[in-house]
Amino acid sequence: MNSFIGKIKHNLEIGKELAKNGTEYAFKKAEKALKIESIKVDISAFKKQTEKKMLTLAARAYEMYETDSLENPELIELCREIKMLRWKTEEKWNEIEVIKKENKDSTTKETKRAKECPKNTKKNNEQKEIPEVELDETPEDFDPDLQDREDH
Numbered sequence: 001m002n003s004f005i006g007k008i009k010h011n012l013e014i015g016k017e018l019a020k021n022g023t024e025y026a027f028k029k030a031e032k033a034l035k036i037e038s039i040k041v042d043i044s045a046f047k048k049q050t051e052k053k054m055l056t057l058a059a060r061a062y063e064m065y066e067t068d069s070l071e072n073p074e075l076i077e078l079c080r081e082i083k084m085l086r087w088k089t090e091e092k093w094n095e096i097e098v099i100k101k102e103n104k105d106s107t108t109k110e111t112k113r114a115k116e117c118p119k120n121t122k123k124n125n126e127q128k129e130i131p132e133v134e135l136d137e138t139p140e141d142f143d144p145d146l147q148d149r150e151d152h
Helices: 002-066 073-116 145-151
Strands: none
């Protein structure tokens, strides 16, 4: 009987040691993962700072271009391309404004004609044709990507 109890005690000690080692292993693994994630957070912060500095540098170079104090030919060419893209963007916005104005003008005229159309009364039971009224805005006004999707 003594050897049976001895074996149980021995196996319990082995179990305790395994549990202790397993806990230590899990703790070390969690600690390592935490360190790695902490370093990744630092890396992310450095990347954001770098991007911000790059944007500042680009803005400063463009300011120098606009004041004719930029001398690097490669940067001057990039600035010219940026200026052209800005101009094209402005032109497209102007096109949108013209279309909206045209649409608004025609909608106003159609709405005015619709209001002038005689209403049905007991005296005048004739059915009158009411012109269609165009909407002031289209789905493309709210989501410019819709126009791109329809074209393709």
